[in-house]
Amino acid sequence: MEFHLEHPLSHSSLHNDDADDNTLPLPLFLVEFQHMPSSHYFLTLKSSASLLSNRNFAISSITQYSRKFDDPSLTYLAVNYLDRFLSSEDMPQQQSKHWVLKLISLSCVSLSAKMRKPETSVCDLQVEGEMFDAQTIERMENVVLGALKWRMRSVTPFSFFSFFISLFDLKEEDPSLLKHSLRSQATDLTFNLQHDIKFLEYKPSVIAGAALLFNSSELCPLQFQCFSNRICQCTYVNKEELMECYKAIQERDAIGVEENEGSSETAVNVLDHQFSSCGESEKSITITAASSPKRRKTSTRRC
Amino acid sequence: MEKYEKLEKVGEGTYGKVYKAVEKSTGKLVALKKTRLEIDDEGIPPTALREISLLQMLSTSIYVVRLLCVEHVLRSAENSQSPKSNLYLVFEYLDTDLKKFIDSHRKGANPKPLDPSLIQKLMYQLCKGVAHCHSHGVLHRDLKPQNLLLVKDKELLKIADLGLGRTFTVPLKSYTHEIVTLWYRAPEVLLGSTHYSTAVDIWSVGCIFAEMVRRQALFPGDSEFQQLLHIFRLLGTPTEEQWPGVSSLRDWHVYPKWEPQDLTRAVPSLCPQGVDLLMKMLKYNPAERIAAKTALDHPYFDSLDKSQF
CATH class of the missing domain: 1.10.472.10 (Cyclin-like)
Structure with a gap:
């Protein structure tokens, strides 16, 4: 009955056998x-x-x-x-x-x-x-x-993987293989993100969603849009935060992992301008809105 | 622990003494549960750590008694030979429980049945709380009216005394060597099944349901054997067809073959929908027993204004 990051609330294997992964893990x-x-x-x-x-x-x-x-x-x-x-x-x-x-x-x-x-x-x-x-x-x-108020069953990004992956409607011949790769890559990524202070501000569910999205953009780019929509539709996921976190992962990846580790700099400043070049461009565009006094919210939207 | 002033001992729970106390800074009443922990050089025992952190999570439901905080009082440096430390679980204080409440309707100056709409309300909250525990993979294992605390004027019910497992296993004898009641124990537990599940709690919920209606226990056995006979006499001796595998359970014997009685006669004042729900909670085959979450949608609760919960 050891503690699993994937099932922080579960005390025993009671529900793991018939775990209904696609029910919303509201708690x-x-x-x-x-x-x-x-x-x-x-x-x-x-x-x-x-x-x-x-x-x-x-x-x-x-x-x-x-x-x-x-x-x-x-x-x-x-x-x-x-x-x-x-x-x-x-x-x-x-x-x-x-x-x-x-x-x-x-x-x-x-x-x-x-x-x-x-x-x-x-x-x-x-x-x-x-x-x-x-x-x-x-x-x-x-x-x-x-x-820590004895709250030792930490809810971490790993706790949300099963639920988010269940939202992915994969049309592959062998979806379980792809899902497995997604999970294992997102797991590795999440381990790495923990050291980077930039990701301390995001909720575990947001990191989970963003990590899965990031890996899906590499593993199955054609399905990215669909995944992204599915995750954003979830009531308890803040779309802006999710896309901001996703963007941060992308930037971290672009800069190179070694250089980035332990860095306290955020790369948000390159996105300072508000621009909208919607139209023929296939690229994502970024809108920023100073919605929060302490920090800027950015969101990425595909056209 | 100097934050609290103990007022009186209110009981010896299954796991240790329980005190009514007041938090000095706020004047708020709390229930202190004192548990002794065997501490060696390893600090807090892993089982205690995992179970208390789970209790902490479960108490997010308003139908579970709130664990306000945990105070771990380490052995003092002067007395470092002592291998014990005290763990105080600080719970919100509620002044009555369902047992006292039912008793007050049976005995006392003005005995009268519980109002059917109140029973329905309490049952709904009980099922909510149990569903919450089960969704976290936690069995209560010892549900009984004494463990259901009430806020009387608000008609609120909260589950207490969650037994989680190894640190606080439900013993046959409680702290004070008082025999732990068998009245609410599921037949599969009585028959020595080792693989029991959430259904054991549903059985207890069923027994509690009937008890609220009758104002007396449904199956008041005084030994495990008597307990089974009480059950069999009302519900009939279980058969292999009804409950596959029952006769291979460890403590199964050959019992007199009783025919099932009409359950309505045991709870004459209960409405037909209520009897139907009760029957589903008292199914012999644990796999067929209704789940707490499903019970919430049972027609018995149709007339209840669920928006208040």
Whole structure:
């Protein structure tokens, strides 16, 4: 009964056998915001180099502590806990000492391991040369649990893949193969997006939809439009946010992944002008609207 | 825990002591459930972690008692030999439960039946709550009137005491060695089936439904065997045709062959639609028992104004 990112709400395998993937996972949409870092976090990281370096240091510690598990989901969950913890009130908004960040990282990995691999021992987690005693880790775990309000069944983009994929009406001879490729590519992409602070502001469902769209544009470009329409029709998906996130993934891909990682720059500024060249052009056009005081909303529309 | 002032012990739940307490800063009443955790050097046990986080998610439904917060009180540094720490689950406080409510209509100064429209309302909320738990893959396993809390003036019902599994497995004997009631237990559980599912909760819902109408338990058995006999006497001894595989269940014996009785006689004041729903909840074959979600669309609820829920 270990915790699966794909089924955060399911306690047992009770419903997984006859899971009706295409029913709207309403509870997920309703609670996903509870599993995101608070909204100011993204802005703070963008403006504060010391907080960004806290995060980068902690993520590399998490990667180190969780390496032996060889379980990307476990690492992903730990980083989700980390982001939520760092954005909580319990965390002073200043540069932190490395040992503090290591202790936080270790606790996040320990909690994630308890969700994913219950037989793990905390003692196995530590790296040679550093020792936090068990009581210290326990206390830190407790602080993290309190800050996260014990919401450890994180709703992540992975939780939405099945539902979105079920909306894809594939006309291939072997749709299951294509669906499988879509899911596995979107899974890899989502793992990578987690480190990029640009994507911290998007809801898990938006990232899931955008990642699937991005991969569908490569795997089955002819069906892209249809997928995109289907996802946008879903009441709980904000079309603008979805297309903005999709665009960000495209840009990240165009710039090159290495260069982009850890970058706090957004590439939105190239889209600053509002232009409409609808007509013969097959390209997508972008309209921007300053609908939100804190940030610009962009949306892409195909003509 | 200094945030709360304990007022009185209100019970010994299946998993530990329950206190009525007041949150000092707000004056709000809460129910504190204290559970001792065996802590070794591994910090919070994984099972507790996974189950509490699930409880946290389930309590998003208004038909489930709200878990307000969790306080994990670690052993103190001076007393670090002690392998125990206390976990307090802080729930919203509700002042009555369905058992007390039914009792007050049976005994007391002015005994009278529950209003049929109130029964319908409470049943609808119960099915909603159970459907919510089931949609998250969680079985309650111990639904009974004591576990259904009421906000009397608002006619609201909330499910409490969700038993989730290994940390808090439903024991045969409760904390105080009081025998856990068998009255609401599904026949497949009584017969030792190991692969039971959401249908066990529906059986309990059916028994609770009948009890609201009758103001007394439908199957008041005092042992597992007696419990089965109570059921068989009313619904008839189950046959292989009705319930394929029943005679291969672990605790199946040869029982007297009773014929099914007319269920209406057990719940004479219940309307025909209500009897039909009850029958669907008390199907022997767990696979045929109505699902909580389906029950919400049953004609019994047609006359209910569902927009209020």
